[in-house]
Amino acid sequence: xxxxxxxxxxxxxxxxxxxxxxxxxxxxxxxxxxxxxxxxxxxxxxxxxxxxxxxxxxxxxxxxxxxxxxxxxxxxxxxxxxxxxxxxxxxxxxxxxxxxxxxxxxxxxxxxxxxxxxxxxxxxxxxx
Numbered sequence: 001x002x003x004x005x006x007x008x009x010x011x012x013x014x015x016x017x018x019x020x021x022x023x024x025x026x027x028x029x030x031x032x033x034x035x036x037x038x039x040x041x042x043x044x045x046x047x048x049x050x051x052x053x054x055x056x057x058x059x060x061x062x063x064x065x066x067x068x069x070x071x072x073x074x075x076x077x078x079x080x081x082x083x084x085x086x087x088x089x090x091x092x093x094x095x096x097x098x099x100x101x102x103x104x105x106x107x108x109x110x111x112x113x114x115x116x117x118x119x120x121x122x123x124x125x126x127x128x
Contacts, residue, residue: 001126005066007119011112012059012085019052031109035102058085065127082124089117 022028023045029037033044040048061078063069073081092113100106 001123004119004122005062005068007115008062008123009059009066009068011116011119012055012062015112016052016055016059019048019055022048023052030102030104032105034100035105057081061085062123066123079127082120082127086117086120086124089113089120093117 018028018032022032022040025039027038029035029040029044033040033047037044058081060069061073061081064071064073065075065078065082093110096105096113097110
């Protein structure tokens with residue numbers, strides 16, 4: 001279970017770092033948000049900022065629920081966050097795997113979404 005925990009934590013904070021790098025102009029836009037832009041335009045950087053904040057909260061929730069961090073969120077809030085995050089990853093599998101036209105997004109982000117969804121589902125059933 002320790003490995004599943006750290007997979008979840010690393011994926012959440014890794015995705016937050018990716019989103020933060022996109023905000024600051026990293027040329028990784030082909031891997032996210034449809035993959036139409038190499039460098040995200042300003043309006044899409046706002047979306048990346050929201051995603052970064054969400055991924056940080058999710059990472060903190062994983063750390064807290066597994067006992068790797070002191071309590072800052074109540075248990076009900078954490079469960080809701082983890083359920084929403086797991087459902088988001090399930091949607092990301094469909095969006096990244098079938099709906100996007102970007103090959104980079106399809107071949108990089110789909111496996112990440114599958115691994116994240118599986119790990120999050122396993123941990124979610126342990127916490128519920």
